[in-house]
Amino acid sequence: MNLRVRVVHCGDQRWYADIDDADDPQPDDPFWYVDHCRSQPQALESACAELRLLAGRMVRGDEINRVLEVTGVPV
Template identity: 80%
Template sequence: MNLRVRVMNYGDRHWYADIDDADDPQPDDPFWYVDHCRSQAQALETACIELRLMSGRLVRGDHLDRVLEITGVPV
C-alpha cells in the first residue's frame, strides 16, 4: 500500500489534511483526516504523526479502515 498525506487550505486559518492511498482515484474516502488546523505546519505535523502510526499497523498486518467504512459519512 502506498499511503500519502494531502494538506489543503480552505481560507484564512483553516487547514485540512488527510491520508489516502496514492493510487486511489477517488480522494473522497480517506483512511484518516483532520480539519480546522490553524496552520499548514500543524496539519502536516498531525498527519505525519498519524501516518507513522498507520505504517506501524500495516507492518503488523492490521487492516486499515476508511473513514466512510467507520462512520458512514463521506468526508
C-alpha cells in the same frame, strides 16, 4: 499500499489534511483526516504522526479502514 499525505488550505484561517492511497483516483474517502488546523505545519505534523501509526499497524498486519467504512459519514 502506497499512502500519501495531502494538506490543503481551506479559506483564510484553516487547514485540512488527509491520508489516502496514492493510487485512489477519488480523494473522497481517506483512511484518516483532520480539519480546522490553524496552520500548515500543524496539519502536516498531525498527518505525519497518524501516518506513522498507520504504518505501524500495517507492519503488524492489522487492517486499516477508510473513514467512510468506520463512521458511515462521507468526508
